[in-house]
Amino acid sequence: MFFQPTIIALLLVAMLNAAMLAVASPYAWQLIRQWDIGSGSDRQLRLERLTYFFSTLLVFVCLLQIASTLLFVFNADHMHTMFVGAMCAIGTLNVNQWGFPALYLQLALFFMAALWLALNALDNRARDYPLVRVKYGALLVLAPVAFASLVVQLLYFGNLEADVITSCCGSMFSEESESVAATLAAIEPGPAMVLFYSVLLPTIFVSAWHWRSTGFSRLRAGAVGLASALAFLVSIAAVVAFVSLYIYEHPNHHCPFCILQPEFGYQGYLIYIPLFAAAAFGMASGLLAPFNRFSSLATLAPTASRRLAGQAAVGYALVVAVCTLMVLKSNLILLD
């Protein structure tokens, strides 16, 4: 089913990204081996000139990737009317075995692209391109994932058949089934809430502390990065385990995708947008901190890391506030 406008757009982006990364990869390899900022040789001058091009190219690739991830989820939700038995994005993604791998690859690429952009922004601020090797090393990691994402998306969209009866979120998140999704759904709302608040609140605290503190500690920055990643996973689990129940006001409907639909006032976007942004900011904060050992980044890296931690703190605070509000204003009573 290639002839759907949004599918064509998604594939166009995936192809463009894979092609641009493929063009950039040999150059990245050459640069990692031959880069020498102290040298004034012809080769070095040529490399320096080329970095301008490839940096711009990669910023473009990463921004496109972030847009494409959003569009992918949006489209999966939108297409559910075309499949028998599908009621939300789960149904669309379950039409064949490539749907969920495609989603996971998109999410992985989203975070990789966001982290790369953070690295690039930091590197651009220093005078002597201290992170050039790290940046282009990361590109060599990004390229195969982007290529895999293209292949999986081609397989997924190519094998979409409208007459397949797909399973809806009700069967995937039913508590008897044995998948990861079902395990998440089977967590009791009470313990899930305790877990949610006991991970998210310390994450906000440590991020805010890192942001506001005068001294800089790599350890604390690392803690922000790890806590952000953990908080992201816990928040997703929390959405499945209890937040969704309160939004639907139904004790057994665990779907994390139906909340994106107009029937529920698009409330999902209120959770997911700050959540993804906060996770990306927090992880970037942890990632940038160790680079303060380069002399040109000695003050730049900590400043950037702190600012990102601040943004992560705000993002996660929003997530907690939105989830709490949704639980409080719901008419469903799960716990006394």
Add this chain to the structure above:
Amino acid sequence: MNDWIERQRHLLDFTLTSLARRKTKNIGLLVVFALLVFVLASVSLYTQALRSEAVRVLEQSPEIVVQRLVAGRHDLIPPDYLEGIGRLRGVRSIETRLWGYYYDPVLKANYTLMVPRTRTIEQGEIVVGPALEHTRGLGTNTGISLRAYSGELHTFLVTDVLPHETELMSADLVLMNEGDFRRFFNFPDGHYTDIVLSVANPREVRNIGLKLMEMLPDARPILREEVLRTYNSIYAWREGLLLALLSASILAFGILAWEKSTGLSADERREIGILKAIGWETGDVIRMKFWEGFVIAFSAFLFGYVLAYVHVFYLRFFLFEPVLKGWAVLYPRFALTPQIDAMQLITLFIFTVVPYVAAVLVPIWRAATTDPDTVMRS
């Protein structure tokens, strides 16, 4: 942060004046770009509106229609058929319908003759759809003679014309009394065309359909959601096909954009050379060029999109209508409800702006890394 905004503001300022200095070249590009956006946006706005019109119309139709099949063809429902269904849990109401097609040799078109469920019509009178009003000149209190399939001539008095708002569904409709209907078609007593079921819970519809198939093996239940799905797929498919065909024009535009920005004039070269000589960095030049591209792409997108909006919702999509709408003698005239869909907007943006940016990346870089020395000397 303020520094950053200030810096971008100055760059943008510079870019705008520099664009204004090369008016003809940039306006040419802008016009072509806007045209491309206009064509693509027209197609997707129109299909989107058609799709939601179909959804809106079908919302009021019954959840399940049951037809009886004989040798794989649609056949009449015999009198005792309904008893076979009996009571089905979850079904709010079961009703029979009487309708049929009549070919009018005058117009060379088919009418849909129907006995309404909710309104009573006296014998000898009919109510007609709006398309019949303007193609056969029927108004209230005019008479019409129709030649039945048996050869007899039947005369009816038009008592009312259905409102124009319902034209999408009622264009070719003729509503009449049950007795008239049976006489006109020689329709056997007690028989019906099909059965409609309304179901309260949307999740039960599929199960009820399956139960019906079990109880009445010769029946074909048609679910509303299936009809809706078919419409959805058809319109999305037509739109996608048209976009795929138009992608050739996107490619052509990409080549044009590449050409335009590769062919730096001597003036532009000198400008970049001077900028670099007075202290601009390569990064600044790239940023300036980026703003240039952004200004062109954004205004072209906006301009093209607004034009497409006017074309679709106020000028009835007259350029491409036959491709997407389909064709019929008694085609309903209908106005589409203006609307903009976020996903469609993003898709369109990817179709137009992304290829443009990809095409100008290399030329921008080439321009930005020009050596001031070589430029000023030449």
